[in-house]
Amino acid sequence: MKVTTRLHVSADYLFARLIETALYDLNKETGKNLTSDELENQTYLSKINDGQTVELTIVKVVKNKALHMMAKSQDETMEMGYDLVAVGPNEVDVTYFEQLKQAKLLTVVQDRIKNMSLGWLKKHNFVKVLKEFEAGY
16 A cells, blocks of 8 residues: 655654654553664564554654654564655655565455455545644644
8 A cells, every 4th residue: 555645744743743653652562762863673562453463663764754664463564654755844745655565375365355445445544644643733
């Protein structure tokens, strides 16, 4: 899945909100109090909605430009991230991506069926979530 949208917020504001979320999650799961400069290459275990434990790794952090992560579960490895491109002082193009890298065959088939039937809804809802950042700006 790949979603791109333009938000009427600054790149540094959006990046700060994304980093705050990552730092909060890392602190909640590990007790570590880190700064944004220390986030890259951090790995920790986190529980997701269905109670499954995943290993999250912060793969790439580029100030005001990118936050990329990798999640490994028993069944799959997923790369995801945000790429930000400032188009003005208070406008940013945000691209969010998710890419399934490795999975069991059954998981791949289930994911493809789910994306064919509900992919548009997932994208629509994700854009709505991103637009909520504008409300707090």
